[in-house]
Each structure stands twice: as structure tokens, then as C-alpha cells.
Amino acid sequence: MGLSSWAGVFPYISRFGVSHGSHVQPGLTPKRLMGFLPMIPAYLLRIRRKQWRQFIQLARFVTPKTMSSKKNCGDGKADLHAAASCDGNVCTRLTGAGRSAIAVIGVGGPASRAAVMQCFTAASPRELKSNEIRYGDWHGAVAESSQAAIPSESIVVIMRHEDLFEVHCHGGSAAIDRILADLEQVGITPVDNAAWPHPWPIASPDAVARPLLIREATDTLTQCQTVRTAAVAMDQVRGAMHDWAVKWLGVFAARRDADRAADLPLDRGAINDHLTEFHGEVQSMLDYASVTMRLTAPFRVVLAGRPNVGKSSLINAILGYDRSIATPVAGTTRDVLHAETIIDGLPIRLSDTAGIHDSDESIEREGISRALREASTADLVLAIQTPDTPAIVKGDSQVPQIEVLNKSDLLRGSAAKDVIQTVATTGVGIDVLLAAIANRLADAFPPPSAPAPLNERQVRCLETLRSTTETLALRIALGELVEG
Numbered sequence: 001m002g003l004s005s006w007a008g009v010f011p012y013i014s015r016f017g018v019s020h021g022s023h024v025q026p027g028l029t030p031k032r033l034m035g036f037l038p039m040i041p042a043y044l045l046r047i048r049r050k051q052w053r054q055f056i057q058l059a060r061f062v063t064p065k066t067m068s069s070k071k072n073c074g075d076g077k078a079d080l081h082a083a084a085s086c087d088g089n090v091c092t093r094l095t096g097a098g099r100s101a102i103a104v105i106g107v108g109g110p111a112s113r114a115a116v117m118q119c120f121t122a123a124s125p126r127e128l129k130s131n132e133i134r135y136g137d138w139h140g141a142v143a144e145s146s147q148a149a150i151p152s153e154s155i156v157v158i159m160r161h162e163d164l165f166e167v168h169c170h171g172g173s174a175a176i177d178r179i180l181a182d183l184e185q186v187g188i189t190p191v192d193n194a195a196w197p198h199p200w201p202i203a204s205p206d207a208v209a210r211p212l213l214i215r216e217a218t219d220t221l222t223q224c225q226t227v228r229t230a231a232v233a234m235d236q237v238r239g240a241m242h243d244w245a246v247k248w249l250g251v252f253a254a255r256r257d258a259d260r261a262a263d264l265p266l267d268r269g270a271i272n273d274h275l276t277e278f279h280g281e282v283q284s285m286l287d288y289a290s291v292t293m294r295l296t297a298p299f300r301v302v303l304a305g306r307p308n309v310g311k312s313s314l315i316n317a318i319l320g321y322d323r324s325i326a327t328p329v330a331g332t333t334r335d336v337l338h339a340e341t342i343i344d345g346l347p348i349r350l351s352d353t354a355g356i357h358d359s360d361e362s363i364e365r366e367g368i369s370r371a372l373r374e375a376s377t378a379d380l381v382l383a384i385q386t387p388d389t390p391a392i393v394k395g396d397s398q399v400p401q402i403e404v405l406n407k408s409d410l411l412r413g414s415a416a417k418d419v420i421q422t423v424a425t426t427g428v429g430i431d432v433l434l435a436a437i438a439n440r441l442a443d444a445f446p447p448p449s450a451p452a453p454l455n456e457r458q459v460r461c462l463e464t465l466r467s468t469t470e471t472l473a474l475r476i477a478l479g480e481l482v483e484g
């Protein structure tokens, strides 16, 4: 239910999604796009008939009848939802954040057909019909005479309904941004994905007023870069947190009725039987927060150690391509160098740093102090050593650390037990290191379908609930969690 149309799209994106720095797809040529065409029927089949119906009903939300009048339009982010239906002509990126092979842009409203047709020339002159695919060129809002001079994008257009179109384009930000900008030029307002009137719940036009927790989760979902982080957000979109809060509101309301019946002072009855369970659940959610509050930003993993221990070689081995310069000369890396990747479904930003040692040279000293700063604010440090070179001393940093013995091919004798042995130049031990990184970072991932907080507001509400014992105060705090 709920965002099932989006959910239908998501596995498709994740299947082709390549949010990996090394795998950026080059431009989408007509030839490559033709290569995607055979996949499209499979994609369409994945979206069940019910979901298509929801798409069509979604289209009805953006017809003038169900639109708010212009005078009711808000302009702030809080009012984006209202803004989405201001003049009834809106567009947004329907697929999630991050790079993927293909992105889908939704264009809705009474002017959507004219706008799409102004910017798009189909390869076939046949008239566009519902749910038919048209391949062609997106040239933007330029006069026909100048179209040849402007580079066009090869895209696919699908008309879901006379007021609802999908533009399927290359998944890189350049193509997406261009199409959204062109649409804006022809009178279609680009809106935040959270403001797109998703069919939630689908039954009535005022269904666009989705519960706050669902809206917040939808917002997070659209910014998740990996399937694993998106799964947590998707659970909340499906109502895990909302349903949990509503369930407990019911429990405490029933308690109030029981207190009333027993002639106890209102909302001051003994609720110890429920409180232990309730507070246990609140605590679990707060335990997940360190991960679930970070679904949209990568975890920061820093490689640190003395010069020449193989930090740059290791980052290259983890990434699978030569991001960093690695040479036998100690002091090769001078500044902090970042690269994004995905490890076991977790978005990770790796940082290579300068070798840490006593140095008199000012540039090197600056590099070393940057390395120390980077390590002190990381989510995880990989402390690299070799058989000949000890690790740097951890000091009083609270940052968790994994000890790595690189150049283990040079080891004579045995290494300490809890050290991961690697040979960066051949890849030995890299899989063990990746598993250790994922395990250390994802300790507190919530189990499937568990309620979990996604932003600071939710965490603040949970913290209040953790220290509250009276039914009235509990109901107020739960009400705030649900309604803001």
C-alpha cells in the first residue's frame, strides 16, 4: 500500500543503480538507449496492475478539480505539499537520489501534455496513447529551427494518463537537471519529491494530507543512496513508526478510560504494566538512531597510519580503481582525499590521509594535522600498520577503530589476533576488511519492519517519551511525535 507505485519503481532502480564512483555511466547515446528498450517491458511488468491504477488515480490528484486555488499556495518548504498543487502543473524526479542508469521524471497536470510535446520529438509520428512507450529526442523549449544546434537527450516518454507523463532519461544529474529546467521554462513547476502528490492513501482527494511521519519518511527515502538504507526508510513510509505511535496512543487512551471507570484521578493511574514494554521499545529506537539518522549521508571511514604503510594502496584496493597515488616514496599523500563507495549496501565515504609522523616541513605538517582532524571526526578509523611499522597511538579518541596489518606478505611469524591482515597490492584480505567495516558500522541497523527515527524531531520526541511516565504526558508526547 502507500507508495507502492514508487516501491515498484525502486527495485528497478536498485537493479540498475550504480551509485559507485567508479561506475559512472557515460552519456546515453541512442544506441545505448536502444539497448535499454528490451528491459523496459520487464520493468513495466514489475509494476503490478494495482500500482498502475494508483498512478492513474495520482493523475487525478493533479487535475484542476482537486487542486488548491492559487491564493492558497505556500512558498516555504513547509508548504511544499500545498505548492505542489498550486497551478496543477508539476514535475519531479520520481526515482531516488544517487546515480542510476535510468531516472524517471514525473510530469503532472493539465498542461503536462503540451509541455512534454513542446520539448520532445518522438521517433515515430504516431499519436501518443495511454501506457505506450515513445522513444525520441528531448531538445527542450527551443524553436524547431534551432533544434539542430542544441544537443538533445535520447529519452523515453510514457503517457500514463492524459494529465500524467513519465520521462525516462539517463540517470546522471546533468540529464535530469536539464529536463526539469526545460519543463520549468514551459510552465511546469519542479517540486521537491516529497511534495509530489504520491497516492497515499489513495481513497480520497484529501488523502494527500499524509501523516507527518510518513511524509518525513518519504522525504528521507528519496535521498537514500542504497537499497539497504532505503529499506529502512521504506519501512517507515509503510507506517512502522506511525503505526507504533498510534498503537501506543490507543493503549494509553484505554488506560485513561480504565482509570476513569475506577474513579482514579484522570490520567494518573498506575500504568507500570505497560511502561516497561513501552520504554524498552523507545530505547531500542533510540539505539538505532545513530544509523537511522544517517540514512541520507555516507558513513565517513578514514584510513590513517604512518607514511608508506599502504594507505593509498588500500583505498585503491577497496574501491577497485586507482583513486589515490601510491608510490614507494614515503610522504606521497599530502592532503585528505575522498572517494565514495558502497560496502554491503552502506554508503561510505573513504578518506585517504597523509602519513602521520614528526615532520619539520610546513606543508607536510599541515597535511598531518588535516589527517588527524579527519580521523577525530570519522565514524570509523582504519588504523593501518605493517610488520615493520607500528600503528599510530589511538589517544583518547572515541572514534571506533579497526586495526589493519597491511603488507602481511612481509610478515615473519604470526600477527596479533584481532588485527585484519591485508596485502593491498594483491587484494588478499580485502574481503575480510570490507565485512569488518560493514559489521562495525551497521551494528545498530533496525531489523526489517521495525519503527526507527529518521530525524532530530523524532529523536527529541523519543527522548521525551523515554523519561515520561504519566499517561497524560505520554499521550501529549506521542501526539507530538505523530502530528508535530
Ligand SMILES: Nc1nc2c(ncn2[C@@H]2O[C@H](COP(=O)(O)OP(=O)(O)OP(=O)(O)O)[C@@H](O)[C@H]2O)c(=O)[nH]1
Residues within 6 Å of the ligand: 306, 307, 308, 309, 310, 311, 312, 313, 314, 325, 326, 327, 328, 329, 330, 331, 332, 333, 334, 353, 354, 355, 356, 406, 407, 408, 409, 410, 422, 423, 424, 425, 426
Ligand atoms: N609488499 C607490499 N607492498 C605494498 C603493500 N601495500 C602497498 N605496498 C607498497 O608500499 C608502497 C607505499 O604504498 P602507499 O599506498 O603509497 O603507502 P601510503 O601509506 O599511502 O604512503 P604515504 O602516502 O606516503 O603516507 C608502495 O610501493 C606500494 O606498492 C602490500 O600489501 N605489500
Ligand SMILES: [Mg+2]
Residues within 6 Å of the ligand: 311, 312, 313, 324, 325, 326, 332, 333, 352, 353
Ligand atoms: Mg598515500
